[in-house]
Amino acid sequence: MSEMMRDYSWLAEDMRAFIDQTNAAYPPDAAGFTEAEQRVFYDRMCKLFDRPHPPGMTTEDRAIAGVPCRIYTPATALPGVTAVFFHGGGFVVGGLHSHDAVCAELSAGAGVRLIAVDYRLAPEHRHPAAYDDAMAVVAALSGPKVLVGDSAGGNLAACVAAHQTGIAGQVLIYPGLGGRPDLPSYARHAEAPMLTLADVRYYAEIRFSNGAAGQDDPTAAPLRAKGFAHLPPTALFAAECDPLASDAVEYAARLAEAGVAVSLSVEPGMVHGYLRARHMAKGAQASFERITQALAGFAASAREAQ
Numbered sequence: 001m002s003e004m005m006r007d008y009s010w011l012a013e014d015m016r017a018f019i020d021q022t023n024a025a026y027p028p029d030a031a032g033f034t035e036a037e038q039r040v041f042y043d044r045m046c047k048l049f050d051r052p053h054p055p056g057m058t059t060e061d062r063a064i065a066g067v068p069c070r071i072y073t074p075a076t077a078l079p080g081v082t083a084v085f086f087h088g089g090g091f092v093v094g095g096l097h098s099h100d101a102v103c104a105e106l107s108a109g110a111g112v113r114l115i116a117v118d119y120r121l122a123p124e125h126r127h128p129a130a131y132d133d134a135m136a137v138v139a140a141l142s143g144p145k146v147l148v149g150d151s152a153g154g155n156l157a158a159c160v161a162a163h164q165t166g167i168a169g170q171v172l173i174y175p176g177l178g179g180r181p182d183l184p185s186y187a188r189h190a191e192a193p194m195l196t197l198a199d200v201r202y203y204a205e206i207r208f209s210n211g212a213a214g215q216d217d218p219t220a221a222p223l224r225a226k227g228f229a230h231l232p233p234t235a236l237f238a239a240e241c242d243p244l245a246s247d248a249v250e251y252a253a254r255l256a257e258a259g260v261a262v263s264l265s266v267e268p269g270m271v272h273g274y275l276r277a278r279h280m281a282k283g284a285q286a287s288f289e290r291i292t293q294a295l296a297g298f299a300a301s302a303r304e305a306q
Helices: 013-024 035-048 100-110 129-140 152-163 184-188 197-207 211-216 245-257 282-305
Strands: 058-064 067-073 082-086 113-117 145-150 167-173 234-241 262-271
Touching (some): 013 262, 013 282, 058 129, 067 129, 082 129, 100 282, 113 129, 145 152, 145 282, 152 167, 167 282, 184 197, 234 282, 245 262, 262 282
Parallel strands (some): 082 113, 145 167, 167 234
Antiparallel strands (some): 058 067
8 A cells, every 4th residue: 555645735836826715615514414405515616616618619408318418519520429427426516507617618629529428326326327328318319429528428428338339439537447556546646635535435435236246347436347348439638636646547457458549648736626727727728728738639530539
């Protein structure tokens, strides 16, 4: 086991400002509130980092396969490929509004139509509800798809990619992939800002009817799969200071061993949730540009293959 890191004062000033602004959006005793109240806090926090849509962006809210979705179409969108985005939030919080600006900027930056999926949340809808929603939306879309997700959404993207055809690539951003608790980051960054090991366990307990033991299910934990050779090209982005960082490292190794094209960026000095810091922290901005380029690259390769 790695030695636990407790002092994060070395983080860049702009990243520490992001952490402070995030924490200030929650009451001191937020952990004692209900899931419904947690959603209110989370949405309010996300709104602090909201941004206007890029010029020329149009959106449409409609159901796909019975699941609420938001469709982003940038002025520069090229036809033939669709990006599908699954938001983070531990399968408990988040939705179309929490990641609206992120989706709009990804869509515009990569020049692709992007569909954000408002999958069902726990504890009202435990696994496999979110997975079923994600699978249904992707199955209903024609043509090649690139899957994108952050945190819990990265988990969903990887699970769908393992069980769907027509996936041209996947971009996974600080994903939780069901790694074993003896992976290094779980100990080293157990008390990291923005997400602790206790938080990870809390969300796992809520997600499954049988508690965290549900993580043995490969439709919930991609790292528990028996094979990886059928997976699409993958770009992984992990935050250095995140208990989940080792999940991305381990998943990248499994894909590489199976002969799948994969790239891994462990973003230095980044914390879980850093996408929201892309307009206030230089490291987060640079990573967001790399994420956008990865999405654009997969989309371009899929178009060329058509």
